[in-house]
Amino acid sequence: MTGKQSLERLLEGNRRFLAGQAENVGAPVDLGSMVASQSPIAAVLGCADSRVSPAHVFDVGPGEIFTVRVAGNIAGPSELGSLEYAVHHLKVPLLLVLGHEGCGAVKAALHGDADGAVGGLIREIAPAVRPILEQDEEVHDVMLEAVSANVWNTMGMLIERSPGIGEAVRSGALHLAGGIYSLSTGEVSILQEKG
Ligand SMILES: [Zn+2]
DSSP states (O other), rough: OOHHHHHHHHHHHHHHHHTOOOSTSSOOGGGGGGSSSOOOOOOEEEEOOOOHHHHHHTTTTSSSSEEOOOOOHHHHHHHHHHHHHHHSOOOOOOEEEEEETHHHHHHHHHHHEEEEHHHHHHHHHHHHHHHHTOOOOOOOHHHHHHHHHHHHHHHHHHHOOOOOHHHHHTTTSEEEEEEOOOTTTEEEEEEEOOO
């Protein structure tokens, strides 16, 4: 399966989810077939937000997607290590960074700072999103633009911080994509390169 075919499979699942016709979440599973190995069709780096469950959003069952979740879908050392495993050992053809409408981590990075570990998380996001507040022209939807900027930033970080992931993308072995989940509609929109 190519990365683009994998993405199309996930989006088909999202359409079933939207239509109230999910087939896979909660369906009976042949556990025995998965004991020895796993071969997911994609890795998803998503937010920890309780409302954004990639398995539900894409209507997939156990074994289908390798999921890493962290507030603000950032690419820190632990996330990178997990994703490198998915790319190098499990040979996933697709790595999808999934941001979402109304992300609390992005909102915090836009408007404030925090102590402790949360502060470290916010500092990963802030450089990519704060410039939106300083744009001359009026931005239609600051939060949505910031969520999108954060996904693009994470995609860049994945390539920059992990030589292995960068090489897999450049060689064509890995398709790197970004998407935004709408809390209000349940739909995932794939980010398009600005031409
Ligand atoms: Zn979030």
